Amino acid sequence: MNPVLKLLLEGGSLSTAQMAQVLNLTEAKVNRHLEQLKKERILLGWRPVLNLSKEGASAVRAVIEVRITPERGGGFNRFAERISRFDEVESCYLMSGGYDLLVFATGSSLQKVAAFVSEKLSTIEGVLSTSTHFLLRSYKEQGFLMDVPTEENGRLTVTP
Numbered sequence: 001m002n003p004v005l006k007l008l009l010e011g012g013s014l015s016t017a018q019m020a021q022v023l024n025l026t027e028a029k030v031n032r033h034l035e036q037l038k039k040e041r042i043l044l045g046w047r048p049v050l051n052l053s054k055e056g057a058s059a060v061r062a063v064i065e066v067r068i069t070p071e072r073g074g075g076f077n078r079f080a081e082r083i084s085r086f087d088e089v090e091s092c093y094l095m096s097g098g099y100d101l102l103v104f105a106t107g108s109s110l111q112k113v114a115a116f117v118s119e120k121l122s123t124i125e126g127v128l129s130t131s132t133h134f135l136l137r138s139y140k141e142q143g144f145l146m147d148v149p150t151e152e153n154g155r156l157t158v159t160p
Contacts, residue, residue, distance in 0.1 A: 061090075061106050062113045064121065065099035065131040076100055079126060088116045099131070110134065 016034070020027040037043035068079050076094055080101055084092040091104040103121070107113035113134070122130050138146050 059106050059108065060110050060113050061104065061135040062117075063133045063135065064103040064105055064117060065133075066101040066103055066121065067099050067128040067130075068101065069126045069128060070100075071126065079124070082124065083121065086116065086120060088113065088120075 014022070016027050016030045019025075020030045023030065034043065066083070068076065070076050071078055080092050080094060083089060083101065083103060086105075088105045088107055089103055090106055093102045094100065095102050105113055105116060107116060114132070117130055117132050121127065140146060
């Protein structure tokens with residue numbers, strides 16, 4: 001694995017100067033690695049991990065299970081690409097099991113997300129069913145615990 005990519009995955013918030021120091025490379029070489037990763041569409045962007053509950057943000061998030069009938073010659077890909085283009089969709093994954101696609105969607109209100117599902121998503125020809133689950137609270141996002149006091153040392157309590 002590319003050492004810069006590995007460092008990005010392990011130490012996401014490091015500056016290029018810090019990456020260079022850890023990898024024993026010049027900052028220019030780290031920047032060249034980053035540009036190559038962008039060119040190859042491996043590194044698609046930088047994204048902070050936010051605890052929006054602290055900000056009072058009122059965005060509603062939902063997880064939607066979608067069952068579809070695959071198209072001849074296109075399989076699930078055309079559906080996934082079409083669904084992924086909606087502004088409400090954060091992420092879309094092909095799954096195995098009881099449903100075909102797992103969609104993460106956001107909206108300014110529960111009604112907006114429900115309208116997206118009922119008016120846009122479920123009306124696509126080939127969509128057999130949807131099952132929507134609204135996220136009520138986040139305890140961990142992308143490896144970061146939410147709402148944990150900073151004085152805790154991160155170790156779990158051991159009891160007899």
